[in-house]
Amino acid sequence: MLYSYHDSIRLRRMIEEGNTTTGVRSMHLNNVLQVVAYCENVSVCRRKMLVEHFGEVYDEQSCRNSKTPCDVSERQRKNPEAIRLFDVSNDALSIMQCLPRMQKATLKYISELYRGSLIKKTSEQAVRMGHTKLPFYSKGAGMTEQDALRFVRKLVIEGLVHERLYSIPNQSAAVLAYAELTDAGKEIASGKKQAKVYLHIVTCEKKRKNAGLIELSNMNTVSEAHALKERHMVKHGDVFTKCLQDLTQLITAVAESSGLSGPYSIVSREGIEQIAALLPRTNSDLLRIDSMTQIKITKYGRLIMELLATYWKQVDEREETEMRNQLDKLKNGEIVMGGFATLSSDSNFPPAPYMKPLGGGRGRKRTTPGFSSGRADKKPRAVPPSGRGKTRGRGTTKATSGSTGMRKNMFPSTFF
Numbered sequence: 509m510l511y512s513y514h515d516s517i518r519l520r521r522m523i524e525e526g527n528t529t530t531g532v533r534s535m536h537l538n539n540v541l542q543v544v545a546y547c548e549n550v551s552v553c554r555r556k557m558l559v560e561h562f563g564e565v566y567d568e569q570s571c572r573n574s575k576t577p578c579d580v581s582e583r584q585r586k587n588p589e590a591i592r593l594f595d596v597s598n599d600a601l602s603i604m605q606c607l608p609r610m611q612k613a614t615l616k617y618i619s620e621l622y623r624g625s626l627i628k629k630t631s632e633q634a635v636r637m638g639h640t641k642l643p644f645y646s647k648g649a650g651m652t653e654q655d656a657l658r659f660v661r662k663l664v665i666e667g668l669v670h671e672r673l674y675s676i677p678n679q680s681a682a683v684l685a686y687a688e689l690t691d692a693g694k695e696i697a698s699g700k701k702q703a704k705v706y707l708h709i710v711t712c713e714k715k716r717k718n719a720g721l722i723e724l725s726n727m728n729t730v731s732e733a734h735a736l737k738e739r740h741m742v743k744h745g746d747v748f749t750k751c752l753q754d755l756t757q758l759i760t761a762v763a764e765s766s767g768l769s770g771p772y773s774i775v776s777r778e779g780i781e782q783i784a785a786l787l788p789r790t791n792s793d794l795l796r797i798d799s800m801t802q803i804k805i806t807k808y809g810r811l812i813m814e815l816l817a818t819y820w821k822q823v824d825e826r827e828e829t830e831m832r833n834q835l836d837k838l839k840n841g842e843i844v845m846g847g848f849a850t851l852s853s854d855s856n857f858p859p860a861p862y863m864k865p866l867g868g869g870r871g872r873k874r875t876t877p878g879f880s881s882g883r884a885d886k887k888p889r890a891v892p893p894s895g896r897g898k899t900r901g902r903g904t905t906k907a908t909s910g911s912t913g914m915r916k917n918m919f920p921s922t923f924f
Contacts, residue, residue, distance in 0.1 A: 509579075511547040513661065516540050517671070521683050524673060535834070545665050548658050551591050551708040551732075554578040567790040583710070590712040593735055595728040600663060600705040602644040604689060604697040607669070610639065612686045615664070615671065619656035622648040650727070651709070659707050660687075666705065668693035674849050706735045733796045734778070737785040744823060751819050752784035758815055762808060774808065775799055787816050787823065 523536045546557055553568035555578055560566055572581040583590050603618060610618075620626050624646025626634055634640050648656050663669040670693075671685040695701045741748050759771035759780065768774065775783070776799040788794040791805055794812070 509547065513544065513548075513657070516544050517673070517683070517685050520671075521673060531834070541665050544661065548661060548665070549708075550580065550658075550710055551593070553581050555581075565789050567792050569790075569792045587712055590710055591708050592711050593730050593732055594707050594709060595704070595730050595735075596659060596707045597703065597705045599644055599647050599659075600668070600703075601696065602642075602647070603660070603663070604668060604693050606642045606644060607687060607689055607693075608697075610642075611637075614685065615660045615687055616657065618687060619648075619653070619660045621645055622660070623651060623653070623656045624649050625653075655707075655709050662705065662707060663693075666703075668696065668703065668705075672849070704735070704738050706730065731796075731798065733782040733786065733798055737782045740785040740787070744826070747787075747819055747822055748785050751787070751816070752781060754815060755780055755784050755812070758811065759808075762811065774804065783812065783816070787819055789813075789816075789820065 519540050520537065523533060523540070542561075546554070549557065553566075553571045555571045556566045556568045568581060571577050572585050577585060599622070603622065607613065607618075617630065620630070621634065621639055621642065622644055639645070648659065651659070660669070664671060664687075667690055669687050670690045672688050673683045673685055676682050676684065689697060692701075692703075696703050756771055759774050763769070763771050763774055766774075771780065775797070779798040779800055782797045783794070786793065786797075788797065791809060794800060794805055794809060795802065
């Protein structure tokens with residue numbers, strides 16, 4: 509997959525520089541973040557994400573068992589323990605609390621502070637400005653560069669941090685992106701609200717050193733189902749409460765009919781809560797539930813799914829209503845003028861490469877390793893040896909051994 513996070517900044521530049529309504533702009537920016545989330549994802553089947561984006565249900569086991577699985581499913585098929593989920597909520601809170609004190613900080617600069625691995629151009633400046641004494645400095649020492657970048661970008665995707673675009677004086681084609689807290693991020697940083705932030709990390713990468721694995725082992729790990737439960741309990745709290753009650757009654761009745769001591773002899777308390785919060789729709793999703801096994805799914809899966817069908821309908825109706833409300837806002841939104849704030853000259857913000865223009869100039873060549881641009885490479889013009897091949901008169905050249913005798917005016921100028 510050809511992906512670069514800087515492309516999202518370029519797309520944002522095109523969206524924000526145009527005059528449009530608040531609703532339309534918000535919709536376009538959210539779409540960009542959804543694509544970024546898809547590309548940054550390392551844990552969820554890509555086919556599942558695409559299909560369920562359009563409202564369908566897809567069992568990721570189908571992708572995993574196919575002859576052409578996606579990269580995520582192929583990695584899980586080779587090594588089911590390759591990906592681990594970490595609770596990075598405390599580190600995220602620390603970054604959000606320190607961000608207002610940092611002037612003109614880019615996501616890349618924040619990620620390097622988090623890893624405690626600064627490049628030469630910014631290390632002296634970070635020491636001078638006191639950034640190496642920030643509470644989150646070197647907390648992510650066990651992460652790779654890409655892990656740390658995905659972490660800080662996740663704060664943007666979650667709506668806690670926003671990259672504000674600035675135009676550069678006398679360079680209309682270029683913009684810079686600096687991190688700022690959103691309203692939601694400010695409430696969390698001040699302690700008014702709480703938020704859970706989780707990050708998937710591939711722990712089987714060859715480039716990861718043993719010291720990095722030791723550092724990661726000191727971080728809090730959680731199960732996939734537990735992390736999803738925390739999110740869904742907040743989003744559909746009333747549905748969770750009612751479903752938990754009905755589900756407990758169902759499993760209790762099944763346990764009594766089977767001569768078991770209670771519902772938790774079939775599914776643990778945590779497992780029942782996870783089912784009520786996640787409302788799984790496929791056997792693969794149900795298999796992720798705590799204490800759930802393939803044998804239990806064979807015995808009790810149909811009964812559980814029949815109970816959950818009612819709540820699936822309720823959640824689908826709510827999300828459809830929410831989408832219709834968003835479409836109505838698109839029609840009635842206020843007009844927003846395009847453009848960006850101009851960056852003032854200041855010697856305190858990080859130098860290049862953090863100041864590298866992201867807008868791009870005309871004619872700049874972009875290449876991707878392993879792919880041809882479809883255009884022949886420009887070859888340097890051969891210089892004839894001294895004393896041989898000199899021009900005699902107008903348009904004539906003395907032929908020499910090995911010379912082709914080609915005339916310049918017979919071929920496109922780009923080849924010369």
